[in-house]
Amino acid sequence: MAKIVIGAHVSSSGGIFKAIERGEAIEAEAIQIFPSAPQMWRQTNHKPEAIAKFRELHAESTIGSVWLHNIYLANLAADTPEHLEKSIGAIVNALTVADAIGADGVVLHTGSHKGAGMDAVVDQVSEALTRILEEAPGNAILALENAAGQGGAIGKEFSELGMLIERVKSPRLQVCLDTCHTLAAGYDISTPEGVAATVAEFDSAIGLDRLAVLHANDSKMELGGLRDRHENIGEGFIGTAGFEAMLAHPAFKGKVLLLEVPGFPGDDGEKADGPDLENVNRLKKIRDAV
Ligand SMILES: [Zn+2]
Numbered sequence: 001m002a003k004i005v006i007g008a009h010v011s012s013s014g015g016i017f018k019a020i021e022r023g024e025a026i027e028a029e030a031i032q033i034f035p036s037a038p039q040m041w042r043q044t045n046h047k048p049e050a051i052a053k054f055r056e057l058h059a060e061s062t063i064g065s066v067w068l069h070n071i072y073l074a075n076l077a078a079d080t081p082e083h084l085e086k087s088i089g090a091i092v093n094a095l096t097v098a099d100a101i102g103a104d105g106v107v108l109h110t111g112s113h114k115g116a117g118m119d120a121v122v123d124q125v126s127e128a129l130t131r132i133l134e135e136a137p138g139n140a141i142l143a144l145e146n147a148a149g150q151g152g153a154i155g156k157e158f159s160e161l162g163m164l165i166e167r168v169k170s171p172r173l174q175v176c177l178d179t180c181h182t183l184a185a186g187y188d189i190s191t192p193e194g195v196a197a198t199v200a201e202f203d204s205a206i207g208l209d210r211l212a213v214l215h216a217n218d219s220k221m222e223l224g225g226l227r228d229r230h231e232n233i234g235e236g237f238i239g240t241a242g243f244e245a246m247l248a249h250p251a252f253k254g255k256v257l258l259l260e261v262p263g264f265p266g267d268d269g270e271k272a273d274g275p276d277l278e279n280v281n282r283l284k285k286i287r288d289a290v
């Protein structure tokens with residue numbers, strides 16, 4: 001059985017290549033980074049030297065897969081043409097950066113219909129996705145992330161992502177399954193039976209062959225809580241037992257899991273700073289035991 005890969009989101013501040021050493025410092029086997037500041041439209045201009053250095057350090061490192069996470073401002077269900085165009089531009093840029101640095105792909109929060117319903121936006125969103133894949137014609141995968149369901153976020157139901165994939169018909173359009181969002185959206189992944197039912201629903205609504213990558217986060221919110229609140233592994237409503245059930249399921253063999261957790265405060269009173277060695281080790285321990 002192909003081994004599950006345990007990775008983490010890391011900062012790329014100070015140059016995109018800095019992400020490699022940050023990933024190695026917490027013994028991550030894969031990393032995820034932002035292509036530019038996630039709360040800003042301004043795109044970072046990654047110089048050719050920075051990209052070459054990233055590729056060089058990556059090749060020498062113990063890091064395998066690299067993923068980008070698109071900026072948070074993009075919304076393909078935006079209700080103004082300006083917002084939609086900026087969103088498309090940001091995603092095309094992220095896919096272009098992904099290809100330049102040799103990343104596997106880009107994880108995307110597809111957007112929010114703000115209560116208008118999926119039917120009201122499905123044409124706009126699927127046309128935008130088709131255009132994005134044409135304008136960034138490389139190899140990078142575009143992985144739509146499932147959502148916790150807050151504020152009309154697209155992807156609360158697996159069927160919403162399945163509907164988009166069905167319309168766009170590109171092998172590059174795939175899915176990122178976030179474990180925290182999954183539980184918050186009402187899919188019980190805290191038990192082996194719940195994991196089996198969730199996998200079966202994913203397979204019928206989307207197809208397991210479209211599962212590109214996972215975000216491994218515990219949840220501060222209970223089952224069906226509809227809020228996106230990440231928690232450290234084993235400390236939330238998914239719990240160690242839920243992650244054991246997931247990592248033991250054949251659907252996830254060989255998959256890349258990326259942590260996006262708050263982290264633990266240091267012994268010396270240092271405050272928590274995102275995915276850390278403790279969370280990486282907790283997932284590795286679960287992986288190696290199942
Ligand atoms: Zn996520």
Ligand SMILES: [Zn+2]
Nearest residue numbers: 180181228230
């Ligand atoms: Zn989240």
